[in-house]
Amino acid sequence: MSADDMSVPAAELVIVGHYDKGPGYATRRPSGSPSWLLMWTQEGAGLVEQGGAALTAGAGDLVVLASRAAHHYRTAGERWRFWWVHFQPRPSWVTWLRPYALSPGCHLAPGPHRTPHTRPAPHTTLPPGTTLAPGTTLAPGATFAPGTDLPPGTTLPPGGLGSPAAESPSSSGRIERAFLRAHAYARWSGRGVPPEPGETTRPVAAMAERARELVLGAVEEILLLATAAPDALGQEPGDAFGLEPGSGENGPSTLSARGPVADGLSGAGADRRVARALELIAAEPGAPHTVTSLAAAVALSPSRFAHVFAERTGRTPMRAVRAARLAHAAQLLEATDLDIGQVAAACGFVSPFHFSRTFAQEYGLPPRAYRRRLNS
Known part of the structure; x- marks a missing residue:
């Protein structure tokens, strides 16, 4: 043909x-x-x-x-x-x-x-026939060849032969x-x-x-x-193979978050870890986010994460979560016929009462009145 x-x-x-x-x-x-x-x-x-x-x-x-x-x-x-x-x-x-x-x-x-987070750590290889003393503890990353004599009491490192290695994301x-x-x-x-x-x-x-x-x-x-x-751990495109972001013919690129949680964070000065946390919040505002869970997602301690987040955005992480949940709730009230309890649950609020009170504080109207005004 x-x-x-x-x-x-x-x-x-x-x-x-x-x-x-x-x-x-x-x-x-x-x-x-x-x-x-x-x-x-x-x-x-x-x-x-x-x-x-x-x-x-x-x-x-x-x-x-x-x-x-x-x-x-x-x-x-x-x-x-x-x-x-x-x-x-x-x-x-x-x-x-x-x-x-x-x-x-x-x-x-x-x-x-x-x-970088998946590169193997430097390790020591023990040659065939190596004899270890009883009770020896091998350092993390140590490996050994077939024929190595491992006596009783030898402690294997995480990821060593005979010990399952953690799988990279x-x-x-x-x-x-x-x-x-x-x-x-x-x-x-x-x-x-x-x-x-x-x-x-x-x-x-x-x-x-x-x-x-x-x-x-x-x-x-x-x-x-x-x-x-x-970008799983806040890495820019190009970092993994030694390039500047957007260093091809198309010019530079920037990492930014969009939506209501991104207020106060834009441009080249944005911290990648904060940007990643904002992305997680925006993607699923109703999830049970906490300072601890968000800090873990960007490999920071809770105290350090809270400090960096507030410094970069001008508000605490949980205030950003609250803003994202309320914005999501407003969208659901406008576009769906979910009842107030369903909207509250979908947006991560512990109860319809707490949701209604918080929504009214932000928007000046309780959820039902807000919906009626939009549909009138």
């Missing part, structure tokens, strides 16, 4: 594939591709070059190459196991990728192995499941129920319009998860 026979132009095709390649695998496109290309590494590594940028993609790294730019990629080492998608981006995706630009058209959203599992869904969606005819994820040995082009939309929905989820992951 020629390109002229296809119902979907080549540039608009959505193709999903999964490769497990050894040494010698390489692809070179001197004129680039008519579509954008996304690659997410599961295992091993690949060397990717485009637009003057060269990078080695390791496990968890997401590389996105824009269309019409010469590129070359190949296995780096013994194995490169990765997912890939040819697609045309939705407008908002380009904005999400902008802080991750390494050069015009080449983007790297780093996996957890690049972020990661979106990798969700991203992998999204790729599996995307591959299954691409096989859908557009009628009935989409197929369940199955074998992934063959690349699939989504020919049905509905199938393409479902695949793009999965790609959107992947991009959101991959581009959000580096």
